[in-house]
Amino acid sequence: MRIACLGGGPAGLYFAISMKLRAPGHDITVIERNRPDDTFGWGVVLSDETLDNLAANDAQSAEAIRAHFAYWDDVAVVFKGDRQVSSGHGFCGIGRKTLLTLLQKRARELGVNLQFETDVQSAEDYRQDYDLVVASDGLNSRTRSLYAETFRPDVDTRLCNFVWLGTHQTFKDAFTFIFEETEHGWVWAHAYQFNKDTATFIVECSQETFDAFGFAGMSQQESIAVCQQIFKDHLDGHALMTNAGHIRGSAWIRFPRVLCEKWSHENVVLMGDAAATAHFSIGSGTKLALESAIALARLVDEKPDLPSAFADYEDQRRLEVLRLQSAARNSMEWFERVERYLHLDPVQLNYSMLTRSQRISHENLRTRDKGWLEGAERWFMDQAGAPREAPLRAPMFAPFRLREMTLKNRIVVSPMAQYKAIEGAPTDWHLVHYGERAKGGAGLIYTEMTCISPEGRITPGCPGLYAPEHEAEWARITGFVHAQTDAKICCQIGHSGRKGSTQLGWDEMDAPLPADNWELVSASALPWSDRNATPREITRAEMDVVRDQFVAAAKMADGAGFDMIELHAAHGYLLSSFLSPVSNQRGDDYGGSLENRLRYPLEVFAAMRAVWPERKPMSVRISATDWVGAEGVTPDDAVEIARAFWEAGADLIDVSAGQTTTEAKPVYGRMFQTPFSDQIRNEAGICTMAVGNIFEADHANSILMAGRADLVAVGRPHLADPYWTLHEATRIGDRAAPDWPLPYLAGREQSWRLADKEQATTGAEAVRA
Template sequence: MRIVCLGGGPAGLYFAISMKLRDSSHEITVIERNKADDTFGWGVVLSDETLDNLAANDPVSAETIRANFAYWDDIALLVGQEKQLSSGHGFCGIGRKKLLLLLQERARELGVELKFETEVGSAEDYRKDYDLVVAADGLNSRTRTLYADTFKPDIDVRKCHFVWLGTHQTFSDAFTFIFEKTEHGWVWAHAYQFDDDTATFIVECMPETFEAFGFADMSQQESIKTCEEIFKDHLGGHSLMTNANHIRGSAWIQFPRVLCEKWSHENVVLMGDAAATAHFSIGSGSKLALESAISLADLLHSEPDLASAFAIYEDQRRLEVLRLQSAARNSLEWFENVERYLHLDPVQLNYSLLTRSQRISHENLRERDPKWLASAESWFMGEARKDAGLPVADNENTPPRAPMFAPFKLREMELKSRIVVSPMAQYKAVDGCPTDWHLTHYGERAKGGAGLVYVEMTCVSPEGRITPGCPGLYAPEHETAWRRLTDFVHENTDAKIACQIGHSGRKGSTNLGWEGMDLPLEDGNWDLVSASAIPWSSRNATPREITRAEMDQIGDQFVASAEMADRAGFDMIELHAAHGYLLSSFISPVSNVRTDDYGGSLENRMRYPLEVLRAMRAVWPEEKPMSVRISANDWVGEDGVTPDEAIEIARMFADAGADLIDVSAGQTTVDAKPVYGRMFQTPFSDRIRNEAGLTTMAVGNIFEADHANSILMAGRADLVAVGRPHLTDPYWTLHEGAKIGDRAAPDWPLPYLAGRDQLWRLADKNAETVGKV
């Protein structure tokens, strides 16, 4: 084949090398407009895994690259005078210029023609003369722009400004993150060594800080001098340097996240940053380029034609790219919002930094640096015990328990663990009255190790039920039945029990869940009210717009239910103001189009829910906590409740007496387009906790101890609610604890100790087997 690579960066050079290794008869030309030793950037970071892939592809170049690497195992966080250091991360760095020179030398050895200081023309100029045109022309790819109708690029320019600099101050002990507070805001640096006497030093800040400093109007040297002054305590008298041979080297830029719908057009294919970018904070841009080069070279020699090779190349590499871009997005968003976390204790801040991309989990961090994680867990447990008014254990021989087992106190309610059983509808009540099903269902879960068990949404009236099978607190027999349940929980377990109180609004009068979720009853339907006369869906009845008199009547029902919940022995109540039910229908603009004092602005939309909460708090005992469940995102963009608005909603509820914000999302409109994934609603809890300074509970697709411990240790929530896993395993908390090596006995019911001991033995045996493998 006759091949031309447009761009002489790592992607183009390594693809040329990879093709020559597979068939030396290929005629390959690499065209680069810059000089051979020009480069933007200073150092390149690669993982041990990527090095292994390079060695399998080309042992010769891999060995020369490896010989020029600077290795480090640690990550350091410096905030003011505080330093946190964790180990076991396995990174290596090499100067970008050095990497390019090594790849150039290897390409020449294999017979690749290299043309430097040659202006790269349009891809159309090469398509007829070459069998294959590889567009490795970088972040600002002209080829991607030329065929934009085919490639359909999605370019998202991110908030932070950064400048890529170098220094002779070395950071040989660790990949170092430095945060400095200035008169104009926080400025931070990503620093890592890549040879014996040089390190990359990337300076980054928020747009407001960038503007306040006036960086955009500074010359290169003025900008560098300002950065040197900011980080003088960390530079050891060394200066910061820009790339003398490349004008872009000193420019402040904003990172563009690039993703293309297609990567090929006839005989043209995109590679490296031209096809997709990954934020520098996870160091995977070069990894993507090099591994994509290997993949395409393999496919071009295994598939019958270009079209087939390109199709598989896109399918295979897209999965890896999306995975890394997801991690990179999480990482860059952490830095974009880092000022949200800088109030955290350095231990917790460091944990948040290390786990920001979600590629490193709690147990993975234990594998990397068990000593540091043990110290962090001890810190978390100590703080939790102090906050709960409990003595702090000082026995160094006792292994610390994971964050999920830390105590928590809310008003006078003391929880033995941070795991909560989510409220989940059972549809087994009779005329609103809980039955033996509820006694056995909730009783089992209260024995399972969770600190708090919620009962399902309990309705304030017959017309406030979602289905005929939903329970209530509006009749004396309800109070008696619930008292039987709470007495069992209190007499036989250490768990606390909470009642979620709500009114279905426009989502009422529907079938039991397994008979058609949200579908109206075939007969026996009851009258529906909502904030506005808007049906839940085209299949549901249209509710009446609730009147002021009915609002007062239903408000009184909420108060009566709260009083009954206290007499029934519940430790806590929650006001359900989420998921499209009555109070939620007032909060969300997708269901509230009122023109009176209860519609329009957020203040107006919150007026009735706040009235209800205040009235309930007034009759609920002072020593008992109250929570509110909110939908923090309607998932319909600016037309509904947004995460920004959710912060204000949470603040309003907290000011009205809520002790805990139970942060859910969605289920407010059939037009919602949620973005699912593990822990997918936790970011909303994170924002409310760390921006508004409120106590929160995270919910949503949390199904492993790893998830719960990561959320808690990073300060993304104070409690973690686990739903569906508790439906299949009432003892989820104890079983997950056994898996991660927790061997504390107090949580187990005494009659079950023999089963506990066998579970522990089996878990230990399995851990030993996995370790040997």
């Protein structure tokens, strides 16, 4: 085959090498517009996994690359005069120029034709003369632009400005992140060694800080001088250096995240940054380029024709690219929002940064550096007020206090509808259901939404607090919880609004009853769906009645012995319908602006708080986004909503999302709603509870230790396993749990023995491997 590689970066060079290794007879030309020794950036980072892949593909070039690597194991975070160092991270760096030189040498040895200082105007100039054209022409790929209708690229220019510099201050003991506060805002650096006497030094800041400094109007040397002054205490007298020999030098840019729907067009295929980019903060751009080059070369060699090779290339690589892009996006967004976290203690900031991409979990950190993590866990327990003599435990087992209620740990059983009430009264089902979960080790148990009136129920099977018999039955349940366990119990109180008068959840969710439907009210006369009845727009007089029903329910909850109550203002129910512009189209003082839309929910909350005992806490559940973009509630709106309830006396914001409109387009994934809790907690300084696809101790511990929430609600796993908390403690090796029910201690001992035996077996197998 005659093959042209447009672009002489790592992707194009390594593809040419990989193809020549598989079939030396290929006629391969690499065409690069720059000179051989030109380069952008300073050093690149590769993982041990990528190096192993390179060795399997071409042992000779891999050995040459390894010989030039600088290795380090530590990550350091320098913040407010404190330097936090954790180990076990296994990075290696190499100068980009060195990497290119090694790849160029290997390509020439294999007979690849290298053409430098040759400007590629259009892939069309090569497509007719070559069997295969590999467009590895970088971030600003002309080929991608030329065939944009086929590739359908999505280029998202991100928020922060950064400049890629170098220095002879090598930071040789750790990959170092430095955060410095200046008169114009925070500026931070990513620094890592890539040869014996040079380090990459990337300076980054927000757009606001960039503008305040006036970097855009400075010369290159003026800009570097400012950066040197900012980081002078960390450079040990060394200068910051630009790529002075490069035609562009070093310039401030904003990172463009590139993603293409398709990677090939006839005999042209995209590779490297032309196809997809991954933010530099996780060091995966060169990894993606090299591993994509290996995959494409293998498939072109193995498959009978280019279309089938390209199809498999996209299928096989897209998942890995998307996985890395997801991690890179998480990391990038953490840095874009880093000023949100700079109030944290250095220990917690370090943990937050280490886990920012979600590729490193709590227990993974324990494997990497047990000593550092245990120190962080001790810090967390100290902050939680645990006795110093208390055994060291993971964050999920730290106590938490709200007013005069102290929880033994941070795990909450989410409110989950049971649809088993009779005429609003809980039954033996509820006694056993909540009793079992209270015995299961969680610190706090939530009831399902408990309704303030017959018309406020979601379904005929929903429980209420609007009749004396309801209070008596709930008292039976709280009495069991308090007498037989050390868990606390919270009653979630709400009104269904336009989502009421529907079938039981296992019949058809949110569908109207086949018969005997009751009249609905909502903020506006908008039905939940085309199938549901249109509610009446609630009048001011009716709002008074409903408010008083909420107050009566709060009084009953106190009489029933609940430790805490929560106002349900999420998921499209009545109060939520006021908060969301999607469901609130009122023209009076309760519609329009966010201030107006908050008016009635705050009125209800204030009335309930006034009758709820001062010593007992009260929370509010909100939907932090409608998942419809700017037309609905946004995460920024949610911060203001949370702040309004907090200022009115709420002790905790239960941060959920969505379920407010059938037009929602949620983005699912593990812990997918936690970022909303994170934003509210760290921008507004408000206690929050995270919910949503949290199903492992690792999830809970990383959320808590990083300061993304104060409590963690676990739902579906508690339906499958009432003893989820105790079982997760066993699984992660926690042997300090005092809260197994006494009759179950024999079961505890057996579960601990079996878990320890399994761990020992797994560890022995890992050593042998």
